[in-house]
Amino acid sequence: MTDQADGQAPGRRPTMVDVARAAGVSLKTVSRVANEVPTVRTDLAERVRAAMSELGFQRNNVAANLRSGRTTATIGLIIRDLANPFYSTIAAAAATVAERFDTQLITASSGWDPARERELVLDLFERRVDGLIVVPTGGDQSYLRTELDRGTPAVFIDSPPSGCRADTALLDNRTGTRDLLRRLLAEGHRDIGMITDTLNDYTMSERLAGAREALVEAGIDGGRHAARLYSDNPRSAGDAVAAMLDAPDPPSALFCGNNRILLGAVEELARRRARLRLAAFDDFEFAPLLPHPVTVVGYDTRALGRLAAEMLFQRLNSPGAEPSNYVIPTYLVDRGMELTGD
Amino acid sequence: MTDQADGQAPGRRPTMVDVARAAGVSLKTVSRVANEVPTVRTDLAERVRAAMSELGFQRNNVAANLRSGRTTATIGLIIRDLANPFYSTIAAAAATVAERFDTQLITASSGWDPARERELVLDLFERRVDGLIVVPTGGDQSYLRTELDRGTPAVFIDSPPSGCRADTALLDNRTGTRDLLRRLLAEGHRDIGMITDTLNDYTMSERLAGAREALVEAGIDGGRHAARLYSDNPRSAGDAVAAMLDAPDPPSALFCGNNRILLGAVEELARRRARLRLAAFDDFEFAPLLPHPVTVVGYDTRALGRLAAEMLFQRLNSPGAEPSNYVIPTYLVDRGMELTGD
DNA sequence: CCCAGGTAAGACAACGTTGTCCCCAGTACA
């Protein structure tokens, strides 16, 4: 075994120097060919390309990025849980936009942990991502300010940041819930139970605020069943429904703050073979199959992810403008199946 | 404005050189502090750390990786569609394992396109990912051989590769379907309709093979309704069910090759208020709410993703062994609700 | 025939970090 480029030596990757030697040209010419610089003589370029495929050369983008100081063609996405369809849909939409810009997406889950979120952000900056899309966990995002000042763009999605100014792409939680409650009220319902998980969360408090707007409009300030709080476990949502129904003054309609809560409610109603005017935030793929009619607030999750990614790339290409704030609209849609009649 | 490190000059990031100057130590000492080398005098380390946070220093991992030649702490995952819960669950599980190894995950969707898959693989190798997890699209993966020979590990998940040898993590499609069909046969069903999408796919042909095993065992070689092929659109699966039911010899039981097909079948049955012995591959979150009883083949998708990632990291830490092949077991479970009786 | 002008290729340095080596100061021991 000599130290000549063998092409088969395991572990050792051919570099541009190896290609240059094999093709009998200078390193720089190889670089030019790799970057498709047009001022390379055709025969040389051909020889270089031959040597490249002969040796199985692959450009080391780590080195190229370091030297050129240009973009790494990588953006980071920090969500709460990739296994949750809402977040994975956002990730998929963002990746589709990134693909248009020949950019890869590093997706990381913070798991609702502010400390973890921060760690992830710093890790991604050390990897020199070109930009960041973040679903904030509710903690403080002021740790981002230094990096934002240095020109790395960040877009917040689903919830706004606190402690720094940046682009945001949000759902119209408030209007959606207001419209939904208006509908229930227009149907004559006066006693509406509301089940949410937590109020410390931006999303849920916006939804409740929208609900309150509608209730206040109708002259009802909260209602006896308003804003009962439970965990985000469908089972405990079912328990909450049971408690409401077993109370001496059961509500005639029920608003579920998200689709997990709705599931728990539907299961409980199905178990009791009870019926109620059911309404919820979040549409989802299997909602049409629910064994109970329900009016849900729908929205285009893909559009949300797409919007955030497009805002990010726009800012990458034209930095400096003031942060902007886009909102994805919501709509009402009837789901579930009426299975009682025959 | 001087050219002194200002800490506020936008666009210019402080480097170790800047930190060294600010702390009055050598570049190398800064490097040692950043890497937590213990042989640095406490007072110097303290000064360096102070300068780091003063300047807002973040190590450039691109440069560190280039120089050290060590891992990039990044692995690639190529799936078919991140918006599909099956794949996003795999991605989430893989990311959880990666987190244990302080590694980030670049997830990219091939969209069932072999050419795109190949592009993505090459792009990820140019980024020098430490390893790759791939759900192959069914094309040829021999383009991976060079890189595998160089020692970059790859694990195939859900389907085996063709054209190269590598670790695989698969579902036990064959046994699962065989057990499911055995159950239908044991219940006395002799005429079982089977709806699949395509047979060019490894997964579906394994499932059909398992079904055939059970049928042959029972002395039925295929059956009149076996292996009718339709697209993966739930609507067209519904049409297929309609055609079977309207035929002069309707089956008494129906096997759906995946959960999308099952959805189409359930919708069609609900529309007709018809009932059938229903069975399918794939469990899913909302299966318990289906308005028709169904026995499904379940499996632990997270375990599949976890397994693949663990195989990858094991190979990263001990390369050279023969490729291994793990299979995730399946089980039968009854889903859906019986809504007829009252 | 010489020189200007342009084009293509190469030499060299640099990106920001880490690996290697060396040196210097401090200590222990003869």
Next chain:
DNA sequence: TGTACTGGGGACAACGTTGTCTTACCTGGG
């Protein structure tokens, strides 16, 4: 007091690529 040793810090080179500058060559016109 001199020598051997050790611990800690710094100088320098290197990772693989690209930016800049220079050089060599070729063409065409005076």
